[in-house]
Amino acid sequence: MSGDKILSVDRLAMRFGGIVAVQDLSFAAERKKITALIGPNGAGKTTVFNCITGFYKPSGGAIRLSHDGGSTIALERLNDFRIAKQAKVARTFQNIRLFPGMTALENLMVAQHNALMRASGFTFLGLIGAPRYRDAEKRAIDLATDWLKRVNLLDRADDAAGNFAYGDQRRLEIARAMCTEPALLCLDEPAAGLNARESAALSELLLSIRDELGTSILLIEHDMSVVMEISDHIVVMDHGVKIAEGTPREVRDDPKVIAAYLGADEEEAAAVMEGGS
Amino acid sequence: MKAGPGIPSILKTAFVNALIALVLFSLMVGIRTEAGASGQLTYWTRFGELVSLVAAVFGGSIVLELLRQWIGPTGAEKLVPPAVKSGMSFIGRYVAAALLIFTLLVPVIFYNQRYILDLAILVLTYVMLGWGLNVVVGLAGLLDLGYVAFYAVGAYSYGLLATNFGWSFWVCLPLAGILAAFWGVLLGFPVLRLRGDYLAIVTLAFGEIIRLVIINWQELTGGPNGVSGIPRPSFFGIPLDNSDDGLAAKLGIEYSPTHRIVFLFYLILALALLTNWATIRLRRLPIGRAWEALREDEVACRALGINTTTTKLTAFATGAMFGGFAGAFFATRQGFISPESFTFQESALVLAIVVLGGMGSQLGVALSALAMIGGFELFRSLETYRMLVFGMAMVLIMIWRPRGLIGHRAPTVYLTKANAISSDLVKEGHG
């Protein structure tokens, strides 16, 4: 695998007591590309995400993030909020975590917390209504509006996020992650629970994020039509280890992958083989 | 009638409650112990009273469950059509304005009724405390059962600085706030990792610790005797007394003790409004939005790069600061403070005000402080039964409106229209 790597995971291991969730996992994600992480349920994909985004401290291994400027950050040494703040890694959750009692717009404003905090002079300038803060707030609202437009939720900007339909919540969560202006966007099953039309719209959204904004994407997904269509590179996991990787075509034809899915769930295996063909 | 739990489940609840009552009351009421004439222990049983109490709990539980089915849990929310609801929020805005104008006029209307003026000052003190605690509990969703500690820190800061160094109220007021905020941060550090019940227990302990320190640190605080002779506030340096350079003499009007009461009234009103203004303002700043986001989902906050530690600390410190201001006011109004004024009961009362008002709602907190403190005075004629009637009233209100009097959240920013958000969606946090 050649090219400019934004993320390289080296011999990552994660154990919970006796359970080995991830073992000796190495892979890399290229800059401005979509890398997919697939595998049957319980393969350890979400655990990998939690290690990358600092919610779990890995039992072993290294996770390196290299920014455009050349600086490299050891993610396994940063903890929770700093990974989002300093390393510019944003994520969504498998079971959506919006702020349900806040409006869509407010959700996207919270995502811009760190930039707004600086502009508000850590609250003091904001409290006296300094023009510098008011400008920054206006720009933040513009960015949020822009994202609401992109995910097609502009007309619902002032509605509580908790009232949104499932598919809308998924898209809003992606918009919220993007409002942190990340270098790497990690999406945990963004197409779960979406219908075919919504899945297609999601694929388009992710492609536009990659192509127009140049954001690198790491994607966990079960919906093979999405994975096969948009991924540049696919890493397949089973039982905590990597069993295959390559382009969508290579992965689709790999007997080990088919076996893993067949062993796990016939429907999923069928989906792998149908997807993208 | 709505389908609720059936009769067997109601009976079961009532039975369990009666059992708990039996266990509790058998020692407290069932057996009465006293020291006899020669110091020996004498005791006798009161099974009649015990049986009637347990029966009352049993019957009361059944009535409560039935009430819950008839008018709760969100009965009011469901019965009120949306049009009426939006109308009510429209009225709500006018209620706030009308209430403010009325409050401003209270000293004029009730100039000769000292009792009402005193009561109004008391209500306003609790409005301020409620608004202060609302930052911690209502916005940041951190359940703080030791809020009275900051009230005490504020009161003792002013009391001690004024009596020992002769510093004026206007110098001590910000100091009291800063010191209370400092203690808020100190409390914040150890409890940050705790959630829910654990947080509540540790804050409760903190409130007690502060009170015990005050009782035991005799040289500084005077222990149980408290601090007396705390100077009354001056009108920016001009004393409000009967002397020749008092305000009355300077203005050339006849002195009356009511002047000081009226001044105190406007002082606490100004402090409370400052709290309100700052809270409304902070809510619309990134820090306030982060508090509310923390209440909604702490994990999501961390994924967005929000430092949850400092965010919680600022909430604690801000709430504590307002508590400190209120404490300084309390000290100057009373002229005397002692640990007795800062018991857990105060924390519980302020928390009840916040919960009853609707967590996060400024108007709700003001209304519930009025209802709780004013209502408590209304029931004074009931004497012994006052607490009972009061408790029942609170239970009824919480059945009728489980989310508090004002159950809506107003968005902090909007594109086209500020839609009120139903409290069913808003999380309560507590961690």
Ligand SMILES: Nc1ncnc2c1ncn2[C@@H]1O[C@H](COP(=O)(O)OP(=O)(O)O)[C@@H](O)[C@H]1O
């Ligand atoms: N916090 C945890 N404690 C214990 N076991 C965990 C924890 N998180 C994940 N696991 C275990 O790790 C394995 C992989 O889970 P997960 O990463 O969620 O799989 P996937 O996302 O691929 O479906 C599962 O067996 C799961 O039970």
Ligand SMILES: [Mg+2]
């Ligand atoms: Mg998963």
